[in-house]
Amino acid sequence: MVHTSTTATLQPLVTSLSLRDAISAEEVALIEGLARRRRVLRKGEELVSQHSQPVESCLVLSGFTAREVVLADGKRQITALHVPGDFVDLHALLLKIMDHSVVALTDCEAAYVPHRELLRVMACSSHLGRMFWLSTVIDGAIQRAWITSSGRRSASAHLGHLICELYLRLDAARLAEGGRFTFPVAQSELADALGFSLVHVNRTLQDLRATGFVSWKGSVVTILDFEGLAAFSQFDPTYLNLVKLPR
Amino acid sequence: MVHTSTTATLQPLVTSLSLRDAISAEEVALIEGLARRRRVLRKGEELVSQHSQPVESCLVLSGFTAREVVLADGKRQITALHVPGDFVDLHALLLKIMDHSVVALTDCEAAYVPHRELLRVMACSSHLGRMFWLSTVIDGAIQRAWITSSGRRSASAHLGHLICELYLRLDAARLAEGGRFTFPVAQSELADALGFSLVHVNRTLQDLRATGFVSWKGSVVTILDFEGLAAFSQFDPTYLNLVKLPR
DNA sequence: CGCGCAATTGATTGATGTCAATTGGAGTGG
DNA sequence: CCACTCCAATTGACATCAATCAATTGCGCG
Incomplete structure (x- = not known):
């Protein structure tokens, strides 16, 4: 309906x-x-x-x-x-x-x-036309970051990078608080986003939890150490363009 | 200089x-x-x-x-x-x-x-403004295709997909002829584009040659069977937008 | 001929996919 | 409240894929 x-x-x-x-x-x-x-x-x-x-x-x-x-x-x-x-x-x-x-x-x-x-x-x-254009171009920048993760980052850095990205995007939309956000998505869907098998997502998530940077329980993701996670995942937020500039 | x-x-x-x-x-x-x-x-x-x-x-x-x-x-x-x-x-x-x-x-x-x-x-x-916008948006479509190749295609299909894409883009620019184009790029650079190791590119290329769809000698790439290669690589050219439409 | 770079090969290690089973938790009917 | 069901998460064993390391080959050029 x-x-x-x-x-x-x-x-x-x-x-x-x-x-x-x-x-x-x-x-x-x-x-x-x-x-x-x-x-x-x-x-x-x-x-x-x-x-x-x-x-x-x-x-x-x-x-x-x-x-x-x-x-x-x-x-x-x-x-x-x-x-x-x-x-x-x-x-x-x-x-x-x-x-x-x-x-x-x-x-x-x-x-x-x-x-x-x-x-x-x-x-x-x-x-406004340019701002609409900008929004498609930022999508492209995010896609390039995904290509890089997929091609050249380890499985845990790939996942870690995605978590950093989601956190900043959600924070900007005021949907995150204190390193925590709700992400009610099954591991099988995460697998399709990362290009992993379901089992591999599960194990990669465990690896990441073991680093102490992230906690992920049910649909609540908590970044315990953003700096650490970002360094580990080689995350540089420039591509998200979360900067107010004349465009 | x-x-x-x-x-x-x-x-x-x-x-x-x-x-x-x-x-x-x-x-x-x-x-x-x-x-x-x-x-x-x-x-x-x-x-x-x-x-x-x-x-x-x-x-x-x-x-x-x-x-x-x-x-x-x-x-x-x-x-x-x-x-x-x-x-x-x-x-x-x-x-x-x-x-x-x-x-x-x-x-x-x-x-x-x-x-x-x-x-x-x-x-x-x-x-013209929209046509410029379009060109950035096509870049984005290509990037999505790369993400898909990287995540969900076999190594040879990934490479095959890239070859199909390059061929159509070069053909459109009148830089290909009869399934053949010049691509003077080393395997190590191909590796960085595909997210493979150099050795893996070399072996994947051999696999692809063995299928008979493609010949790649020096910098000359020849697609011997485009339909076969496209089917093998699940290549659908829609995303390249090589279609004249009012935009 | 010999140098230098790119391509190729072999052997091995490590990462990831697949298959199959088990566990855990939320909801549901008795 | 308990048993049952369903689905997602987790685990183990194993097979494959792909990276790495270390040669070796092939080729264009001085």
């Missing part, structure tokens, strides 16, 4: 953009003036389907989502994790055809904004 | 953009009207340095380049390969700080366009 309504504040998007550059009151008004529909999705539902040709782009308001590709032999790869405030398929505005799908890892809410509306707002504010 | 001059046609860029959407005569004029400086780089030189804050973006006119990250322990990961016509650090227009460097894998020529010039042209043509 899909719930749809028109009431939804786009505050998470404003918050996310404001982390990277000042967003004026006029720009906030433009954003809040975007026509959109709201959907509530349950864990496992697709927000956007592979091969579809979206005419609207999808913004996550709450919950965790992932981009995933399923190969012919049934193997699955998650190529990105998204947190509230992320415009998960903004790139569909230009790509036209989705080469992957976006799924809900937890129950979540999303706002769908017609491409026509995005173009209208970008015509009013080229700065 | 760095050679610099101001004469350089940006035709490779026009060709690349024209693959994805019609580019009008006016738009071509706008592109050719971009102020820029030209540099000739030798194999191994850096086009753009990690941690730098570019005020111009770099377009490859000829030769192969790569984005690379070097970790503290000396391990290297190549996160993207670029072919002539690619705007390799267009994203620096928004990211401001480079989280990786771009290096020349072969001797090559590049044009550097000041960000101010890009903003000027985008103000004249919002369509």
